[in-house]
Amino acid sequence: MTDRVILHVDADAFFASVEQITNPFLKGKPVVVCGLPLEHGVVTAASYEARPYGVKAGMPVAQARKLLPDGYFVPVNIPKYLFFSTRLLSIYLQMTPRVEAYSVDEVFLDLSGVADPWKQAVELKRQIAQETGLTVSIGIGPNKLIAKIASDLDKPDGLTMVLPEQALQVLGPLPVERCPGIGPKTAANLKALGIVTFSDLAQVPLAKLRWWFGKNGEKLYWAARGVDETPMVLLDQLPPLKSKGHEITFDQPMRSVEAAQAVIWEISGRLGFEFRSQQRLAGGIRLKVKPVGGKAVTRQTRLLAATADERVIAKTAFQLFRQGNFTELRGLGIYGIYLVSSVKDQNQLHLFPEDIPGEERLQTAIDHLKQKYGEGIVVPALNLLSSDFKGSGKG
């Protein structure tokens, strides 16, 4: 495994950069991409020009407006970003078939055996800039961990190579938060133990880390030494695209939007539970509506990030529902489409359970209850509305 050469390619301020490319007036200006509604949403991305003002992703737009009153606030445009993401992917695939799509704007490329990976990376940056106008930051390392950390060392438009023999020297002074998978809570726990940098972490014996952090202690031990043998999850290794869903046919016509919303939540809850149980994520949602006296119609959309979260499924399905002007329904169905495995994400995004967001932990707790007592044991309050409509399920 020591002769691996992995590139981590990260598109710089991706959403904001796409907005600047598609609107030349925004070039060089502080651009803030916002979720909708614009007045009450959160910041999705900030351009590098906006970041010195303290604007960052996840911040309420109102707060960002106070920090940056002269900024250019633009609404998020997911289809546009997916288009550019796909273009990037096609460029990566010209270089190597060994591509792992880590997220919408990040990939790992396996260039093991390539004579001059630095030269390849320079050429890749040039090609991306020429064909898309985007800049990327690239990290080159002997594994995914070091490549990802390296890409973060020089941004934007950077290129950093860390040779195996340099790994400890480069990692040593870095704060442990730079390690993918170590979130603020674990970092705080480590800090309380006097461990701030990778060097500090490397001083701690394996037995002690195991004692403190259980099985995750071993991951920490090896991460401190720059050791990572996580394999690439190539595009063709993903499970074949499939869909899974449920339909409900009503005994009597359903006429209110509120009742439809409740049914959507009910089906979404069931789907989300099934996906999580089966370690699946839906990359898109398809809604099927059967109007009274008409043929069934379907609408579908891709999601920015694959999910098993019933709230995302329900919200997306309801958005699709609102696009139609339905008055009387005899049935409704929701399908998760473009299904992928969630195993990779669980392993890579959350090394430590305490870093899993509270909502996700809540979801896990609810799933345990459902597994023990049945699916009906916990339901959203909104679902109580749908009990007014008796129906039969399918799927």
Added chain:
Amino acid sequence: MFGWEVVEVIEEIGEDVKVLASFVNGKLQPVIFKWRNRTYQPLTIASSWSDYEGQFKRVYFSVLTDQSNLYELCFHTRNFQWCLVRIHHD
């Protein structure tokens, strides 16, 4: 109060427009468009992208006509109709 500048920068339009287009190297390119009785030309294409509404492709173009405005045009393959989606004011 909030959103005042947003409205100034991006103006949502969503109106059908007439477009004269050409195919260059197999690619669709708008050349002239007419909106509210005014003709806009020449058009400089800043960027283009596409998405799907169901099975139908929509092709978007951000085009410049002068130094102060950028127009986002959309060609919908469902009905072969052009639409002026929004205007970005400088």
